[in-house]
Amino acid sequence: xxxxxxxxxxxxxxxxxxxxxxxxxxxxxxxxxxxxxxxxxxxxxxxxxxxxxxxxxxxxxxxxxxxxxxxxxxxxxxxxxxxxxxxxxxxxxxxxxxxxxxxxxxxxxxxxxxxxxxxxxxxxxxx
Numbered sequence: 001x002x003x004x005x006x007x008x009x010x011x012x013x014x015x016x017x018x019x020x021x022x023x024x025x026x027x028x029x030x031x032x033x034x035x036x037x038x039x040x041x042x043x044x045x046x047x048x049x050x051x052x053x054x055x056x057x058x059x060x061x062x063x064x065x066x067x068x069x070x071x072x073x074x075x076x077x078x079x080x081x082x083x084x085x086x087x088x089x090x091x092x093x094x095x096x097x098x099x100x101x102x103x104x105x106x107x108x109x110x111x112x113x114x115x116x117x118x119x120x121x122x123x124x125x126x127x
Contacts, residue, residue, distance in 0.1 A: 001026050002035065002101050002116040009097060009121030016089050016125075022082040022099030022118055032080040033057045036102040039073060039084045040111060041095035042120075048098065048111045052084055055107045062107045089125045096120040 008020040020039070024032045038053040052073035053062040061073050072085045082099055100114035108114060 004099050004101060004116055004118035006097065006099050006118040006121040009123045011124045011126060012089050014090055014125055014127050018086045018089065018123060020084040020086070020097055020099075020121060020123070022084075024080045024082070024101065031057075031077060032082075033075055033077040036104055036106060036108045036114075037073075037075070037082050038100050038102070038108055038114060039071075039082075040098045040100060041093075041123075042098065043095045050109050050111075051097075053107045053109060054082070055105065060107055062109070086123075089123075091125045091127045094124045096122050 002024060003026045005023045006020060012018055036055040039051050040048040041051050042048040051067050052071050054073050058075050063071055070087050074083045098120045099118045101116040102108045102114045104113055
């Protein structure tokens with residue numbers, strides 16, 4: 001069982017930056033960075049949407065075109081922590097952001113393939 005806890009959300013003005021963190025524990029003997037990891041965001045009433053993913057110990061990353069150039073993903077294996085960096089925030093980035101871990105390998109883009117989820121952190125961008 002993997003336990004994930006997100007942090008770093010809050011109220012930010014448009015044009016600002018944020019770094020969200022996802023601390024992992026209980027990785028059952030596997031290294032944290034060996035899991036396929038992803039960041040999703042969800043607006044109330046809508047589905048969770050992938051905004052970043054990483055796999056293969058961070059050697060492979062994927063950023064959807066919709067947020068490419070503003071979002072990036074990184075990790076610190078020593079701290080068992082995954083990060084999402086968001087630059088030039090826009091009001092439409094307002095959402096609850098979730099990190100997730102998958103037992104599978106490779107870049108995982110669909111929520112159903114992730115086994116573990118954090119509780120989410122709220123990001124609100126004011127115009």
